[in-house]
Amino acid sequence: MAYSDKTRQAFVDDIETIKKRGIFKEKRFICSPQGAVIDVEYPEGAPRKEVLNFCANNYLGLSSHADVIKAAHEGLDSRGYGMSSVRFICGTQDIHRELQDKMSSFLGMEDTLLFPSCMDANAGVFESILEPEDVIIADRLIHASLVDGIRLCSAQYDTFKHMNMKHLEKKLELHQDKRHRLIVTDGVFSMDGDLCPLDEMCELSEKYDAMLLVDESHASGFIGRTGRGTHEHFGVMDKIDLITTTFGKALGGASGGCVSGRKELVELCRQKARPYLFSNSMAPPIVAGSIKVIEVLSKTTERRDKLEENTQRFREKMTSAGLNIRSGVTPIVPVMLYNAKLANDMARDMYAEGIYVIGFFFPVVAAGAARIRVQLSAAHEIEHIDKCVDAFAKVGDKYGIIGMDKKAIIDKYGM
Amino acid sequence: MDEMKSVVLEYIVDEYVDEDDDVEVDFDTALISSGIVDSFSMVSLKVFLEKKYDISLSDSEATPEAFDTVTSIVELVNKHLG
Known part of the structure; x- marks a missing residue:
């Protein structure tokens, strides 16, 4: 048998190293078509939950058109x-x-x-x-x-x-x-x-x-x-x-x-x-x-126009709510948190609020530049966007980062 | 040795650090493992060292570990210079 216990253990150790580094990718199952509202089984084996999807590349909402x-x-x-x-x-x-x-x-x-x-x-x-x-x-x-x-x-x-x-x-x-x-x-x-x-x-x-x-x-x-x-x-x-x-x-x-x-x-x-x-x-x-x-x-430019409006609404409301977002015009909106654990913890709490977003941190982004990346879609309706902003405001308040700039967040949580 | 360290440090700051970065680099600052220099853009540093000191660094030598600090980079260059 080529796949000996020793060989197996070497690969088990590799997986453990990935887990220890905090970059292990967990399984998440979508049990519906791709869209603004999806049914998700996460963690594996948990009951399905309906959440708003803010992390798909479904910018124009055409995945299930x-x-x-x-x-x-x-x-x-x-x-x-x-x-x-x-x-x-x-x-x-x-x-x-x-x-x-x-x-x-x-x-x-x-x-x-x-x-x-x-x-x-x-x-x-x-x-x-x-x-x-x-x-x-x-x-x-x-x-x-x-x-x-x-x-x-x-x-x-x-x-x-x-x-x-x-x-x-x-x-x-x-x-x-x-x-x-x-x-x-x-x-x-x-x-x-x-x-x-x-x-x-x-x-x-x-x-x-x-x-x-x-x-x-x-x-x-x-x-x-x-x-x-x-x-x-x-x-x-x-x-x-x-x-x-x-x-x-x-x-x-x-x-x-x-x-x-x-x-x-x-x-x-x-x-x-x-x-x-x-x-x-x-x-x-x-x-x-x-x-x-x-x-x-x-x-028609109807869908890209709606995406542009959604993006503008989200960016404006997030800024008004006191979240630290990276400025720009595209539907990719990084909510800057700088600290990897904070990004992970807030993403988990956002999921509990019914918003599906993911935290990103080094080595996927530069060290000390951890964030939750939000992606807008033309499939989102105004109420979806407002619910997402409200959830960020609630979760951000829990972690005491509302109104904080980069320096203040880093002073509080480190990089 | 210190002069070479200064030359390498100056190149790294100029090549890899943006004006608005809040990063201070000294001889022992971790470059690769801290993300200041990534493995993809490390090539510029390798080419600079080869031209500046007229040496040839093999891929097995130009590793992220060997390139992780100015001190370790200078040690590698000095090995080639004898």
């Missing part, structure tokens, strides 16, 4: 359940082509290639287009999947301070001797909700002859006047070379991702990206549902 579900059913009936193939052998249907074309049009790019996930898109894009004589210059807070993709590719890499354009310029000057330069950033950063200043970044990319890749996973569908993304918000839709994004968040929330951009770069991904070449196609019902999502969002 009737038209999307209907389209997925039709896709299932007309194109089947799965492809049993990677894309380039016998896994590309006409609807895969249709979704790619619709995404190119929606994002304002030349071409698009679907991947099983955006994690896969980010894992494959760099190795497909760059060589050892090239350099990637990345924001230090980019998503983990971009970090993994960068590490998988043979190009050199460097980093710049988060959204610090002076530091980026310094790095661009430093790397003028490389063949190609590729700047990499998130459009909206998932933990802080920051909007990357893409207008300034585009100026630098032109000045220093660098390409620009933006991960729009937390932006596609709702950032910008018509929801096209961060590049629309900053008026630089024609200046981005590559976008990676997901269908697993605002755009329906199922799964799948894509690389969209300059046609030569997308073609190289089609020829060389290993997650594209060696992993199955997006399933037909999800492709059909995603096509419907893009159609809905191309017709």
Whole structure:
């Protein structure tokens, strides 16, 4: 028997170490469709409880939208359940082509290639287009999947301070001797909700002859006047070379991702990206549902407008209630607590109040920057938002942090 | 030794600490384990040391442990300089 007691004990010890570090992820079960109101079994085995969900990436409330579900059913009936193939052998249907074309049009790019996930898109894009004589210059807070993709590719890499354009310029000057330069950033950063200043970044990319890749996973569908993304918000839709994004968040929330951009770069991904070449196609019902999502969002901005109103209401009311939130305009709203135990304890108490939120702390965010991350959705109604704020005010009062700034919270609870 | 420590410290503060960060870094401040320098952006420091002191650091040497303080970084560089 290869899995001896000694071997087993080594893995048991690894799990114990994770628990001791306080970063063990507990099981939570959702027993309903995704939405603003969900049935949750937590802890495992506990009776189900109806709570308001404020931690999903369901920004536009499309995860359980009737038209999307209907389209997925039709896709299932007309194109089947799965492809049993990677894309380039016998896994590309006409609807895969249709979704790619619709995404190119929606994002304002030349071409698009679907991947099983955006994690896969980010894992494959760099190795497909760059060589050892090239350099990637990345924001230090980019998503983990971009970090993994960068590490998988043979190009050199460097980093710049988060959204610090002076530091980026310094790095661009430093790397003028490389063949190609590729700047990499998130459009909206998932933990802080920051909007990357893409207008300034585009100026630098032109000045220093660098390409620009933006991960729009937390932006596609709702950032910008018509929801096209961060590049629309900053008026630089024609200046981005590559976008990676997901269908697993605002755009329906199922799964799948894509690389969209300059046609030569997308073609190289089609020829060389290993997650594209060696992993199955997006399933037909999800492709059909995603096509419907893009159609809905191309017709009306109603959902992103409601999300914007919800975000504004929540941010204003939380500030009025004396909670310390990170300023910004996106529906990702970090409630800053700085101390990991405080973040965990308050999230648990919020759940008891019927609000499902999660605490985040080092190493997921910087040390001493623990927070509860709240994510707004167009599926939320005014009464949901008000109930969430009331719960934060009640729980915040219990812990004596109402009206406190960063220094006061740290003085009281430590970092 | 102290001069090298000062050079490395100055680079780290300039490269990794933002003006509005409430962080003070000295020769023995934990850099990686405290989150001031993360494993992804550690590459800038490695390249700086290699260029500045004309050495080559292998991946097995440039570990988060070896890069955790200015003191340990300087010890590693001095090993290469003999």
